[in-house]
Amino acid sequence: MITQHIYFAVLFPLIGFLINGLIGYKIKNEKVIGWIGSGFVGLSFLVSLLSFFEVTGLNVAERKIIVPIFQWISIESFNVSFAYLVDPLSLVLALVVTGVGFLIHVYSIGYMQGDKGFWRFFAYLNLFIFMMMNLVLADNFVLMFLGWEGVGLCSYLLIGFWYDRKFNGSTTADAAKKAFIVNRIGDFGFLLGMFLIYKTFGSLNFNEVFTIAEKVPLPEATATLITLLLFLGATGKSAQIPLYVWLPDAMAGPTPVSALIHAATMVTAGVYMVSRASVLFVQSEITMMVIAAIGAATAIFAASMGLVQNDIKKILAYSTISQLGYMFLAAGVGAFTASIFHLMTHAFFKALLFLGAGSVIHALHEEQNIKNMGGLKNHLPVTYKTFLIASLAIAGIPPLSGFFSKDEILWETFAHGHSFLFVIGLITAFMTAFYVFRLFNLTFENKSRYPSHIHPHESPKIMTIPLIILAILSIIGGFVGMPKVFVGESGNFFYNWLKPVYEPSETYLFNVPLYTHSTEIVLMIISVIVALSGIFLARYVYLENIKPIDWLVTKFGKLYNLLFNKYYVDKVYDLLFVEPIVKGSERILWKFSDVKLVDGFINSVGEFFIEIGGLIRKIQTGVTQFYALIMIFGIILIIFMLLI
Amino acid sequence: MIPLSFYLILSAAFFSIGVIGVLTRRNAIIVFMCIEMMLNAVNLSFIAFASFFGDSSGQVFVFFVMAVAAAEVAIGLAIIIALFRNKLTINIDEINILKW
Secondary structure: OHHHOHHHHHHHHHHHHHHHHHHHHHOOOOHHHHHHHHHHHHHHHHHHHHHHHHHOOOOOOHEEEEEEEEEEEEEEEEEEEEEEEEEEEHHHHHHHHHHHHHHHHHHHHOOOOOOOHHHHHHHHHHHHHHHHHHHHHHEEHHHHHHHHHHHHHHHHHHHOOOOOEOOOOOEEHHHHHHHHHHHHHHHHHHHHHHHHHHHHHOOOOOHHHHHHHOOOOHHHHHHHHHHHHHHHHHHHHHHOOOOOOOOHHHOOOOOOHHHHHHHHHHHHHHHHHHOOOOOOOOOOOOHHHHHHHHHHHHHHHHHHHHOOOOOOOHHHHHHHHHHHHHHHHHHHOOOOHHHHHHHHHHOOOOOOHHHHHHHHHHHHHOOOOOOOOOOOOOOOOOHHHHHHHHHHHHHHOOOOHHHHHHHHHHHHHOOOOOOOHHHHHHHHHHHHHHHHHHHHHHHOOOOOOOOOOOOOOOOOHHHHHHHHOOOOOOHHHHHHHHHHHHHHHOOOHHHHHHHHHHHHHOOOOOOOOOOOHHHHHHHHHHHHHHHHHHHHHOOOOOOOHHHHHHHHHHHHHHHHHHHHOHHHHHHHHHHHHHHHHHHHHHHHHHHHHHHHHHHHHHHHHHHHHHHHHHHHHHHHHOOOOOOOOHHHHHHHHHHHHHOO | OHHHHHHHHHHHHHHHHHHHHHHHOOOHHHHHHHHHHHHHHHHHHHHHHHHHHHHOHHHHHHHHHHHHHHHHHHHHHHHHHHHHHHHOOOOOOOOOOOOO
């Protein structure tokens, strides 16, 4: 039973982290460091894969294995154990995290070549995988929170990895700080949600909480409060409105980090958490509406900002936010399977897009502005082809993976009667196709616009092979979750696989799909047409004829500026939150409270005694005979006292 | 036989003269001599008590006091010489740097 030893999947990256973190600086050979880091993640993937095969062999009812490790916290009735939960949902996540993680580790060996912090980079990446595995395999909220915070820490460390580089007019350290602080706000919600769960259920164990929640419906208000607080945590980690602002800045980190943490794995933790606690979430209609609305709003909002950005990684960052919005939209309408399905396919094609972008940036010597690219088609053939596949996948062209997952989300949204959100999703799909092909055309097609002294070369094999594997996954990844209209009820493996996880929550979902399968096909055709029109528009505007874009920019100058400046959200946040806090801290907390009150009190205590001492020291005249006189008076006094 | 109180009064008078000398005189050597006088006043009362009560332990104490006084004189005079070398004075009014 390898599943009973699933902790090896968690332990291996920790070993890698310890080796590279403690003695990595002594290892002079980068290949050794890189393969230690990658190898342990590969082993972890192997353990996950073997567990997966073992679990597939079990009966559906038995597919929930708890692996206790040790008792962690035990205070009277409050018990938290260090235990891992292996079920279909956590296995999917574990496979994605270690699988994609392994590929990105291997890619990093090539990408980070010659970096002075090479060992540090791999140590952090391994620590990240360790924390992420704790997050996805946790069997209680506390352990999940440990992983949740751990990945946040790794994200911070890796965003600020090049701490001495400039980024966006400040430093990468500022970007890292921003990510960390914004995440703290979300974590605050998560913590409060956890407290409330403990107060309501008397436990933080998934099994106990969800079993109770399944049998005894919660009061509406409690359910809403708990789930909204948890969702606040999810908006922080998964970069949703209103806490999405950190993700574009997180692009300050090295590109493999953006691919691993800020696209494929960590940012999906919020989606996973909502999915994991689905039985709580479905009990509050308000929360479900909020999640769906915020998901849809984030999707379209982020996609519109992605339309006009010029930094290759920022476009992909906004794209990630937008795709995460899709996942929450799916979760909000009750289609948790679709949301996890999109999480998986997105991990493949978005990791591929980021790694492809990394390859381009590498070839052009750290150039990230797509206006200075172009014509890389012939120089980077592998990157070009894999990037094209990923772009088609994210645009939603059948039969690539993105098509199936995105279509599933749109269909479920429509089927659950949210036609307005469906339209938003459709517009977002159009924007997605447009911005990704804008990026693609400006990068690979046309003539080159980079300086002539640069001669871009294809990246080494160690970087292109992960690209090819991810491209294959992006192509075939969708076939596990083919729409039921094509393959029947039993053909959708992904749905059947995750079904036992969501069975408890499905009893609470009242609105069953209202439409027939023919409607689904019509919607599918519509979404393909939308995607294709986005692609062709991008081709027309950026490839055939560059003029319309100038016309558009002049015609809708204000709108363009609004989008280009990201709706001024960063500025508004600065004005509303950052400035008051910084100023308030400086003026009230620092210069008044600390300097005047705290320091003032301490200093005046000192000054008081100095003053008293100053008075008393006058007695110390330096005249010996004066001392002797006082001594004699003292003795006489004592004698008198003794006599009386 | 002369009563004990006579010895004690003499001793007290000697002691008081020594105290006044210590407090009023400015010359360090004279102050020093006054301290010796106080010690000898005490010695006198010791002897008187020893003789009066027929107990020799008072006389033993006197020997101790004299031994200590001798050692004290050796150190005290050395200090006064060292003081004089540094300050060219033994007027204790002028040796008052140890103050606020």
